[in-house]
Amino acid sequence: MLLNLIKALLLTWLVSSAFVQAEPLEYFFPENGTYRSTIPTPESVLGFNVGDRHVRHDQLISYFQQLAAASDNVVLKEIGLSNEHRKQVIATISSVKNLENLEQILADRRTNTKQEEGAPAVIWLGYSIHGNEISGANASILVAYQLAAAINNDINRLLDNLIIVIEPSMNPDGMDRFTTYANGNRNKSYNNDPNHREHQFQWPSGRTNHYMFDLNRDWLPLTQIESRNRVRNFHHYKPNVLADFHEMGKDSSYFFQPGVPSRNNPLTPAKNIELTELFANYHAKALDSDNRLYYSKEGFDDFYYGKGSTYPDINGSVGILFEQASSRGYVQHSDNGDVTLAFGVKNHLLTSFSTLTAALENKQKLHQFRHDFYAGINKLAGKEDYAGYLINEDHDSQRLRDFLTLLDRHQIESYPLTKTYRGEHQNYDQGSSYFIPLKQQQYRLIKTIFERVTTFKDNTFYDVSGWTLPLAYNIKSVRVETSRGLSVSTSPWQPTGIAVASPTTAAYAYAFSWDNYNAPKMLNTLLNQGIVAKVATKGFSLNQGEQQQGFAAGSIVIPQGLQTSSNWLETLTNIQKDNAIELVAINTGLSIKGVDIGSPSLRPLKPIKAMMIAGHGVSQYEAGHMLYYLDDTLGIPLSVIDTFRLSTVDFSAYTHIIMVDGEYKNMPDGTSKKLKTWIEAGGTIYAQKGATRYLAARNLLNASFTSKNEINRLFNSANLTYENKADLAAQKRIAGTIFSTNIDLSHPLTYGYHDKKLPVFKNSTVIIEQPSKPFVTVARYDSEPLLSGYAAPEMTDKVAGNAAIIAHNVGNGRVIASTNNLVFRGYWQGTSKIVANALFFSKAFSVSTEDQ
Known part of the structure; x- marks a missing residue:
């Protein structure tokens, strides 16, 4: 099957009334084949051949839009917008029958991991999450074209048995930052000198997104909008395989996983690694067929679960990393000779189809792996000496809410406590405490998010070695041996809106706590809107009606007597509503304990520049x-x-x-x-x-x-040998x-x-x-x-x-x-x-x- 598909992949056009001639595609498709004349070629849309110029993001989207409009086998979905308002899209490519039943097929996958033999497997091909690693985005065009236009039995088998998800650009903003620079600094004649301006990029590079984040480290934290859009759809499709296409230094050749064997995360099932190794045989055959250099089991690891090739591994999928030596511009001299953009594109084209072929020929193994991954969770969780985790944050409801939201985005269920639980070292109060049971589908993901790991089989890491998320959020987290004794809600936490009471009449002063994560945002807005505010450097207490209320150092105080605007209260109220932070009305400047409102210990605050x-x-x-x-x-x-x-x-x-x-x-x-x-x-x-x-x-x-x-x-280091370096x-x-x-x-x-x-x-x-x-x-x-x-x-x-x-x-x-x-x-x-x-x-x- 693989060799037949490679032959079908490497095609040219026949000249006839039914088919279109496009000789420039010969480099990527050097053997004869037939294509649907109704499907637009890349050149007909772009105005140039793939590999001749760096495709801009708008051109990439335009090609996929026209492809979807022309083909019944392609459905294009907009999954969101980047920070710079570029479209994030995924193209779903399959048989007409599969696409007509797509939502039902995906719903079945989400509710039932036991897939029948005839059920299609889902393969996600993700390209160029680093915007300057552009060969992947260019290859996506050719992969989609081949699947939509080629007329042969091998392609038909792929479409019948697979649902292929193509994300042509995983980093739209970084892609355009790179392509604009590369296209603007190229010579008319190709220049392979690594010192040429074309290959020496300005700061920041196109690798990152708008906020200069490495999106390939954001699958777990999900701070960036591109990542949130992607992971939401990842869980909608629940792919069996996710192929992650990158570039590396110009002097390398081509890498595909598995990586360094000793650097796999122990939470990844052995069967996942076995399937990765099985797929590697297909990649090797594809690259051997064109006499291309490659390597595996070196340099890269599968440890940190926040990358595109590892996040799938802890979600019942198989993540596979591909790395191509980069031309960065159009051609660059390397230790292996000149590496061109087109050369890199073709390598990713070959391994894209070797991935699809491997998935087709091992579809049932993929189904079985995914089923076993989830079917054994209760048994694995039952072997643990604890039932789950209790989390608590008494002072900052927003930081706690943000953490719960992150868990929810990863489909981890958190259950609110309905009564106070008296723990060994502290009480866990209703409203600020939640129970996360191990016995749920995301058992392994819960483990990697919550566990503190300090001993490792291999101490060399491609990325971070510690990412315990409760520590990052400064949220208290403890293991609970048993859930008996816990009073928890029967329904998991869900994000809802927050409403707070707003002042209706002007008081002597207003104050708010600095505990809330959004308090600095609220203060910044207040200062920039002309509201005069002070920070209490010492605590104080006031009589508030029949009760005494304390204000800790760091509390922000807004005295009415210092305001210069007639509509200051309206401004204050609107800002408070936007930030959902409680304002406390203060009716006197005289404290019963600590400093008074007029004390020099309340220091004036100024807008930040x-x-x-x-x-x-x-x-x-x-x-x-x-x-x-x-x-x-x-x-x-x-x-x-x-x-x-x-x-x-x-x-x-x-x-x-x-x-x-x-x-x-x-x-x-x-x-x-x-x-x-x-x-x-x-x-x-x-x-x-x-x-x-x-x-x-x-x-x-x-x-x-x-x-x-x-x-x-x-x-x-006196007795060390070279292998210890x-x-x-x-x-x-x-x-x-x-x-x-x-x-x-x-x-x-x-x-x-x-x-x-x-x-x-x-x-x-x-x-x-x-x-x-x-x-x-x-x-x-x-x-x-x-x-x-x-x-x-x-x-x-x-x-x-x-x-x-x-x-x-x-x-x-x-x-x-x-x-x-x-x-x-x-x-x-x-x-x-x-x-x-x-x-x-x-x-x-x-x-x-x-x-x-």
Whole structure:
């Protein structure tokens, strides 16, 4: 079957009244075959041949639209819009009979995993989730054309037995950022010089989406709209196989999974790996047929479940990664000769069809695997020594709601407690506590989301090693041995609207708690709408009618007497409704405990005008994470300014400067002097990871760091052999691990926190040694800090007891430094509020590092 299909795939057009001639397709289809003349060729729609130019996203969508309009075998569905309002689409291709019954077939798959032998298998082909890995998106055109237009029995068998889902561009915004650059910087004559501008892309690259997120790391966190749209449809189709098409460095050849055997996640069933290996034989035959180089079982792993080739593995599917050596532009010289765009497209074309052929010829094995995957869940869950997890968050209903929403998007059921449960260490109250039972279809996904794993078969990771999501959200989570004794709802939690009471008459003042995750967003909107607000740096209590009400430090107070607008109450009410945060009316300025409303301990707040230094030498990912948090979450219009422009920028126009991880080697002469003058005049710098080293080297941050030599001395390498090289390098890294810190709850940078234990995500070896000066340290690593993920004992011990976050004065300004990315990939809600506090409350503290 495979060899016959390859021959059918490699076709040209016959010249006759019934068929159209298109010689340029010969490179992809070199053997004779027949096609439906009613189906548009790629050239007839695009105006050029695939591989001749980089296809823009609008051209890609146009081709699929015309293909669907012309073919009864293609249904095109718009699944959403990207941040830049480009369409996300999937094309479902199958026989007319299957498409007529598509929704019933999919409904049966969702409710019954035992598929009959005649039932079609569902295969999802996903292309170019990294926008600059463009050969996949181009290949999708040819795959769809072949399936819709070719007239032969092999194609008919595919259509009869498979439902093929093609996602032609998994990253529309990144795709167009790349294609615009590549098309705009190409020569008329192809240039294979890697140094040519065509191959050297500007910052940020087309790899990422609008917010500079790596979408191939977002299948589990689901912070980005593209990922949410995709995963929603993934669960609608429940594919048997998901093929994930990428590109890699130009000097490689072609990779297909399986990856490194020792780096498979132990939650992935052995049968999944067996099927991946079975499919690999088909890929090898397809590539052998055209004498193409390839490899597998090296370099890549199947450990982190947040990628396109691994998320399917924990959802009853088989995820398969494909990596093509990249031309980036049109042709680039490599160790294997010139690699062209067309060459890469053809490789992905061949393995797209080898995937379909393998699925066809092993359809029943795929059905059986999916059935067994789910049928054995209750038995597996029953073997565990616990029944599920209890989660609780008493103070921040929005952060809890966001976590429950994430579970729901992954089809994990959470059940509200209907009565308080008295646990061993705390009470779990109704309204803020939920039970997640293991015995449900997503048993394995629940395990990977909730478990803290610190021991591993292999300590080398392609991506993060720790992603325990309750820790990321700073949600309390404990195992429950038995559900007996728990009073829970019979219906799982479902997202619903939130309504809060709004003021109808003007009070002496209004206040709201800083606990809610959306409180910084609400405050930012208030300040920008002219509402005058203050932050309480000390707690206070007031008589409210017949009851006493306390307000913690960090509470936001809005006194009526300071408002200058006649419609301030209407403005306040509208903003409160948008954010669904309770406002408390205060009828007197005199407290019964703590400070009064007119106290200088209530510090005035000002609107934020922030800039972030960006460009080459700065992590586009961390810049994107910060931009997403400030822009999308808080509504702060962050100004992103490239390093080369800093010499012409007036820093005094900004209240805050943000510096994420980077080397900052491209900073213009005089930048450090400008920064010093600006911060001494009252500005605030927030810096993380590599940026902290930059500031310390220029005496803007009072900190000492663990050196690379000190880390090297932690490990005895005297008797190691060459084969130990990779393992030693892995031990010296901290590549995505969760550590525990102790935070100073009295510090303004921790307003909104109630537990001194705060999990943080660490993926670098930037270690600030514990300062000797008092009051400088905001967060400090525990003495035994490892919570989840891999870190060598030597590295864990080195991190232990040292500073995670420090802050101090520089003249009239402030510098705040973190050794970690507190807004990592948009889902670390547990630490992101410290960034908000650094923006709004930087002048609420004062710490000198000068000798007294």
